[in-house]
Amino acid sequence: MFPAKFAYAAPSSLQEAVGLLADPEAKVLAGGHSLLPLMKLRLAQPKLLVDIGRIPGLSYVRSEDGQLAIGAMTTYREIELSDVVHRAAPVLAEAAHEVGDPQVRAKGTLAGALAHADPAGDLPAVVLALGGSVRAVGPSGERDIDLDGFFVDMLTTALDEREIIREVRLRAQQPGAGAAYQKFDQPASHYALTGICVVVTLNGGSIASARIGVTGVGPKAYRPTAVEQALIGKPAEEEAVKAAVQTVADGIDVQGDIHASPEYRAHLARVLTRRAVLQAAQRARG
Numbered sequence: 001m002f003p004a005k006f007a008y009a010a011p012s013s014l015q016e017a018v019g020l021l022a023d024p025e026a027k028v029l030a031g032g033h034s035l036l037p038l039m040k041l042r043l044a045q046p047k048l049l050v051d052i053g054r055i056p057g058l059s060y061v062r063s064e065d066g067q068l069a070i071g072a073m074t075t076y077r078e079i080e081l082s083d084v085v086h087r088a089a090p091v092l093a094e095a096a097h098e099v100g101d102p103q104v105r106a107k108g109t110l111a112g113a114l115a116h117a118d119p120a121g122d123l124p125a126v127v128l129a130l131g132g133s134v135r136a137v138g139p140s141g142e143r144d145i146d147l148d149g150f151f152v153d154m155l156t157t158a159l160d161e162r163e164i165i166r167e168v169r170l171r172a173q174q175p176g177a178g179a180a181y182q183k184f185d186q187p188a189s190h191y192a193l194t195g196i197c198v199v200v201t202l203n204g205g206s207i208a209s210a211r212i213g214v215t216g217v218g219p220k221a222y223r224p225t226a227v228e229q230a231l232i233g234k235p236a237e238e239e240a241v242k243a244a245v246q247t248v249a250d251g252i253d254v255q256g257d258i259h260a261s262p263e264y265r266a267h268l269a270r271v272l273t274r275r276a277v278l279q280a281a282q283r284a285r286g
């Protein structure tokens with residue numbers, strides 16, 4: 001399948017790229033592993049692709065002020081292999097390894113995945129559980145968008161059409177915290193039928209804090225804050241955790257498709273949340 005005709009631009013700076021996005025029919029191209037399939041299916045028909053992959057200095061992972069700073073063109077593979085990520089947020093490397101296949105991980109970027117906001121994408125769940133922000137650059141300058149408000153709807157984010165994610169900033173796991181990503185995937189693409197990321201801290205044998213990111217269940221990735229609250233003070237044990245996570249899909253427009261019914265996805269969400277909380281707690285114990 002071939003995409004519709006389009007023009008291609010390879011700007012050498014972000015400012016130039018932002019200028020090119022003044023054309024309402026232009027789209028940013030990063031790793032191309034979501035955008036190009038959509039173009040081949042003619043579900044997207046941008047008239048101009050603005051390739052940010054030739055802009056120098058957008059591929060990096062740095063540790064800054066207790067945060068991970070990840071450049072726009074940093075691929076899953078670079079995240080998987082980064083010592084900085086392994087020290088600050090090992091769950092991010094673990095989840096990046098779960099994405100697609102080696103070809104997808106070699107080209108696909110974290111920033112592209114967040115901008116695309118696929119409801120079955122893996123990394124949206126992980127960034128919500130870790131917490132942080134997206135640094136975007138646009139015609140009126142730069143701004144930070146809190147990840148809690150970033151995913152708006154299916155394939156829709158808080159980014160303006162003329163904004164480009166320059167950097168993703170994630171909180172490093174606190175000392176003593178444990179984190180886990182549990183996923184039930186679609187076996188051909190490895191997209192998440194349901195994916196759950198949990199970061200917990202413990203106080204003795206009980207859960208002191210919990211942050212949870214859910215993907216694959218609703219139209220967008222979300223945090224089940226009622227479950228996060230319900231876990232606080234509970235022993236990090238099977239029965240107590242199972243009871244606390246039962247509402248993880250409540251109030252969500254749970255999606256159904258040829259791969260899984262809404263009932264099955266909600267069931268997966270409960271099971272995987274329990275498993276992820278218990279695994280994260282196990283890791284927090286050391």
Ligand SMILES: Cc1cc2nc3c(=O)[nH]c(=O)nc-3n(C[C@H](O)[C@H](O)[C@H](O)COP(=O)(O)OP(=O)(O)OC[C@H]3O[C@@H](n4cnc5c(N)ncnc54)[C@H](O)[C@@H]3O)c2cc1C
Nearest residue numbers: 030031032033034035100108109112115121122165190191
């Ligand atoms: C066969 C296959 C299997 C896959 N399996 C999985 C999987 O198991 N799990 C999973 O999570 N994903 C999977 N993916 C999707 C993959 O992760 C994509 O690479 C990723 O979602 C998008 O990143 P990208 O860099 O390729 O973005 P692109 O495809 O280049 O862009 C995607 C969208 O984001 C916009 N965009 C990109 N970068 C920016 C930026 N810096 N600022 C603003 N907008 C931007 C683009 O304009 C476009 O609208 C799979 C893809 C394929 C082809």
